[in-house]
Amino acid sequence: MHKVVDVELGVDILAANKRIAEENADVLKGHGITSFDFVGSIGSGKTLIIEAIIEELKKRPGKGPKVACIAGDVAGDDDYRRFKKHKVMAENLNTEKECHLDAHLVSHALEHMDLKNIDVLFIENVGNLVCPTDFPLGAQKRVLVISVTEGDDMVRKHPLIFRLSDIIVINKVDLAKIMEVDPKGLVKDVRKVRPDAKVFMTDARHGTGIKELMKAMGL
Amino acid sequence: MHKVVDVELGVDILAANKRIAEENADVLKGHGITSFDFVGSIGSGKTLIIEAIIEELKKRPGKGPKVACIAGDVAGDDDYRRFKKHKVMAENLNTEKECHLDAHLVSHALEHMDLKNIDVLFIENVGNLVCPTDFPLGAQKRVLVISVTEGDDMVRKHPLIFRLSDIIVINKVDLAKIMEVDPKGLVKDVRKVRPDAKVFMTDARHGTGIKELMKAMGL
Numbered sequence: 001m002h003k004v005v006d007v008e009l010g011v012d013i014l015a016a017n018k019r020i021a022e023e024n025a026d027v028l029k030g031h032g033i034t035s036f037d038f039v040g041s042i043g044s045g046k047t048l049i050i051e052a053i054i055e056e057l058k059k060r061p062g063k064g065p066k067v068a069c070i071a072g073d074v075a076g077d078d079d080y081r082r083f084k085k086h087k088v089m090a091e092n093l094n095t096e097k098e099c100h101l102d103a104h105l106v107s108h109a110l111e112h113m114d115l116k117n118i119d120v121l122f123i124e125n126v127g128n129l130v131c132p133t134d135f136p137l138g139a140q141k142r143v144l145v146i147s148v149t150e151g152d153d154m155v156r157k158h159p160l161i162f163r164l165s166d167i168i169v170i171n172k173v174d175l176a177k178i179m180e181v182d183p184k185g186l187v188k189d190v191r192k193v194r195p196d197a198k199v200f201m202t203d204a205r206h207g208t209g210i211k212e213l214m215k216a217m218g219l
Numbered sequence: 220m221h222k223v224v225d226v227e228l229g230v231d232i233l234a235a236n237k238r239i240a241e242e243n244a245d246v247l248k249g250h251g252i253t254s255f256d257f258v259g260s261i262g263s264g265k266t267l268i269i270e271a272i273i274e275e276l277k278k279r280p281g282k283g284p285k286v287a288c289i290a291g292d293v294a295g296d297d298d299y300r301r302f303k304k305h306k307v308m309a310e311n312l313n314t315e316k317e318c319h320l321d322a323h324l325v326s327h328a329l330e331h332m333d334l335k336n337i338d339v340l341f342i343e344n345v346g347n348l349v350c351p352t353d354f355p356l357g358a359q360k361r362v363l364v365i366s367v368t369e370g371d372d373m374v375r376k377h378p379l380i381f382r383l384s385d386i387i388v389i390n391k392v393d394l395a396k397i398m399e400v401d402p403k404g405l406v407k408d409v410r411k412v413r414p415d416a417k418v419f420m421t422d423a424r425h426g427t428g429i430k431e432l433m434k435a436m437g438l
Binding site: 041073127128133134157159160178 | 345
């Protein structure tokens with residue numbers, strides 16, 4: 001019986017989330033902010049990729065666009081502190097027990113931020129390949145980061161989040177050989193669930209593939 | 220408002236899950252089955268560790284105890300097929316959209332299994348460090364598998380599941396140096412949230428640490 005209740009409540013929460021996500025999208029658009037929702041499992045490299053992009057943007061004339069980050073995690077402020085080191089605006093969002101950010105949490109984070117002084121916003125979701133799937137946050141594009149250390153079967157295990165992401169990044173490709181995982185096999189699996197997906201290979205630790213990814217993100 | 224509804228329903232579901240978990244525990248105990256709930260993020264090495272334990276058990280006189288596995292995943296049957304290759308009894312449990320197994324799903328899997336012919340049961344939960352936390356399944360012990368590829372901050376980000384696991388395994392220690400992660404730092408973080416935890420280091424790909432882990436599991 002609890003299953004039925006769960007589903008009905010689920011629909012209401014998803015509808016409410018969608019409405020608030022649209023409001024967030026309007027707020028961000030109204031301020032001319034380019035925004036991204038980064039999703040992916042823990043350790044896939046979301047934070048490091050965002051950090052690499054921030055450093056690339058800083059190299060541009062006039063120090064580049066003004067960047068802000070929202071660091072979403074169940075607990076702690078490790079990612080928040082990493083972003084602050086790059087001298088960008090940052091907000092820490094702890095979900096406590098929730099396994100994903102939602103549009104409502106993000107809307108409160110946006111209230112604390114000086115939106116007039118932001119050109120590009122990175123929202124880093126909780127490390128999880130299941131729960132964030134159905135919760136759009138209002139960002140313009142969703143970037144899904146997976147890594148070769150997650151095994152060669154991970155696309156088959158989590159097809160839905162691949163369908164609902166705009167850009168897919170396969171990170172840590174430098175470890176592919178030692179992990180005995182073929183990144184091309186991952187790309188093939190991605191193509192099965194998302195034939196039109198933009199897929200990029202990166203090695204964020206050494207900066208490989210970041211510029212190509214940024215181009216796809218319109219940065 | 221939806222937050223209040225969520226919490227109230229949550230408590231009911233958790234209470235119902237706990238009750239069914241106790242029923243599962245009784246069923247397993249009644250059949251003299253030693254049982255384990257393996258939790259951990261995707262790619263941490265849960266399946267490989269269970270496979271390594273199965274092969275170790277097979278070396279025993281009389282081919283060792285009779286093993287069964289329940290492979291929990293959102294989608295697909297990759298892990299189920301891996302278990303079947305070891306000629307053990309196996310059930311595939313797809314949660315479809317749910318981010319964790321629950322006691323109710325496991326009770327149905329148990330209905331399909333020949334419990335009289337099982338000595339040791341491994342239940343492999345969905346790859347997720349948040350959602351399985353509050354859902355005991357009825358297994359005697361919970362084994363949490365993390366890996367050095369998940370970053371040096373992962374304990375701080377997910378303290379709760381460490382508190383609610385009996386045995387903690389740090390896997391892929393052979394990659395610690397290349398990942399620039401110090402396993403001792405992870406152990407230190409684990410000790411902060413669980414001073415009494417049994418912590419083991421393994422490299423399941425090369426069989427390192429498996430026997431020590433089995434001893435702690437009473438196998």
